[in-house]
Each structure stands twice: as structure tokens, then as C-alpha cells.
Amino acid sequence: xxxxxxxxxxxxxxxxxxxxxxxxxxxxxxxxxxxxxxxxxxxxxxxxxxxxxxxxxxxxxxxxxxxxxxxxxxxxxxxxxxxxxxxxxxxxxxxxxxxxxxxxxxxxxxxxxxxxxxxxxxxxxxxxxxxxxxxxxxxxxxxxxxxxxxxxxxxxxxxxxxxxxxxxxxxxxxxxxxxxxxxxxxxxxxxxxxxxxxxxxxxxxxxxxxxxxxxxxxxxx
Numbered sequence: 345x346x347x348x349x350x351x352x353x354x355x356x357x358x359x360x361x362x363x364x365x366x367x368x369x370x371x372x373x374x375x376x377x378x379x380x381x382x383x384x385x386x387x388x389x390x391x392x393x394x395x396x397x398x399x400x401x402x403x404x405x406x407x408x409x410x411x412x413x414x415x416x417x418x419x420x421x422x423x424x425x426x427x428x429x430x431x432x433x434x435x436x437x438x439x440x441x442x443x444x445x446x447x448x449x450x451x452x453x454x455x456x457x458x459x460x461x462x463x464x465x466x467x468x469x470x471x472x473x474x475x476x477x478x479x480x481x482x483x484x485x486x487x488x489x490x491x492x493x494x495x496x497x498x499x500x501x502x503x504x505x506x507x508x509x510x511x512x513x514x515x516x517x518x519x520x521x522x523x524x525x526x527x528x529x530x531x532x533x534x535x536x537x538x539x540x541x542x543x544x545x546x547x548x549x550x551x552x553x554x555x556x557x558x559x560x561x562x563x564x565x
Contacts, residue, residue, distance in 0.1 A: 392411045401472065412536050476494050478493075499526050500559060503522075519539070520543065540565055
């Protein structure tokens with residue numbers, strides 16, 4: 345059974361038996377207790393995130409249609425609409441030779457559309473155990489980078505804010521979860537999350553499971 349199927353099966357069993365969910369158990373355990381050692385606390389999962397914690401590993405399953413920044417999809421629609429209008433105009437004006445000029449722009453539009461579709465249908469699975477952290481995505485490939493890193497190589501996990509684009513000169517932000525290795529290199533694990541809380545939730549789960557201390561890093565969100 346694949347990791348995703350195992351997590352889905354576990355969730356179905358919990359629902360069928362009417363067992364308390366992980367977030368309900370956490371809420372009961374944390375009731376009445378203040379913990380100032382963390383900058384955020386979690387009593388429920390963000391929409392689009394499923395969590396499976398076992399003694400041997402943890403899986404965070406992310407459904408991107410709920411989690412991703414939609415700026416890329418908006419850009420894809422606008423870009424390809426402009427290309428369609430220009431192609432229609434050239435066809436009507438019998439300017440077929442000019443189509444060659446548009447080929448690079450058509451390819452850009454196709455790639456952006458491909459990425460947008462991936463963020464509508466893909467799921468990413470973050471697998472964490474005492475040896476490594478691994479991120480895999482399915483079913484559409486070549487958009488979200490798969491990544492695997494030993495836990496022993498990680499010094500810090502942190503959330504980073506990035507500019508996804510601008511609308512009327514106002515920036516639109518996305519958030520990512522990054523790791524800083526012991527040699528000082530920063531590497532993204534997950535990017536293009538639309539909400540800061542989503543990124544912090546996942547960061548917190550990784551830190552709490554691996555025992556990596558939460559320390560402030562310059563530039564983190």
C-alpha cells in the first residue's frame with residue numbers, strides 16, 4: 345500500500361468508527377495550557393492538509409487545489425487569452441508568417457497552463473521519519489520538485505515569504521517551507537503555499553516530529 349493510500353485508509357477508518365481525530369485529541373490535551381515557547385499553536389488542520397502520525401513515520405498530505413496561490417492560474421488565463429486573440433487576428437489577416445514570431449510566447453503560455461493544471465490536481469506527500477524528510481508529488485510531474493534530505497543534515501526548518509506576482513502594483517505573496525543545512529545552504533522543501541498559516545502548520549509538524557528546535561532566522565516569515 346502506498347503512503348497516500350495508507351493515510352487515506354486510516355482517515356476512512358477514523359470516520360467510520362467515529363473516533364476522535366488528531367486535532368480533537370490535541371485540543372483536549374492542550375485545553376487550559378498556555379505554551380509561550382512557540383509563536384503559533386494548532387488545534388485543527390488547514391483545509392487541504394491531512395496528517396498521519398505513527399511511531400515509525402509521519403505523513404503530511406497536501407491537496408494543492410486548496411493550498412496553492414492562484415496567481416499563476418490567473419496569469420495563465422490572461423496570457424493564453426491574449427495569444428488566442430493574436431492568433432485569430434493573424435489568421436483573419438492572412439499573416440501566417442507572423443505566427444512563427446509567436447511560437448516562443450505560445451510555448452510559455454502552454455507551460456504556465458500546465459503548471460496551473462498541476463496545482464489543481466496534484467497532491468504532495470511529505471514523509472518524515474528519524475532518518476530523512478522526503479517530498480513527492482503526483483500525478484503531474486516536472487512541476488513540483490521531489491526532494492529528499494537526511495534529518496541529520498538539517499540545522500533549521502523555517503517559513504519564507506516570496507512575491508508571487510503583482511496586481512495593480514500590489515504584491516501577491518506566497519509562502520514556502522525551507523530547510524537550512526549544517527553547511528549553511530538554504531533549500532526549498534515546499535513552495536507556492538497561499539497562506540502563511542498553512543506553511544507554519546507544516547513547519548511546526550516537521551519540527552515537532554524530528555525534534556529540530558524552532559529558532560528565528562533572519563528573513564523568515
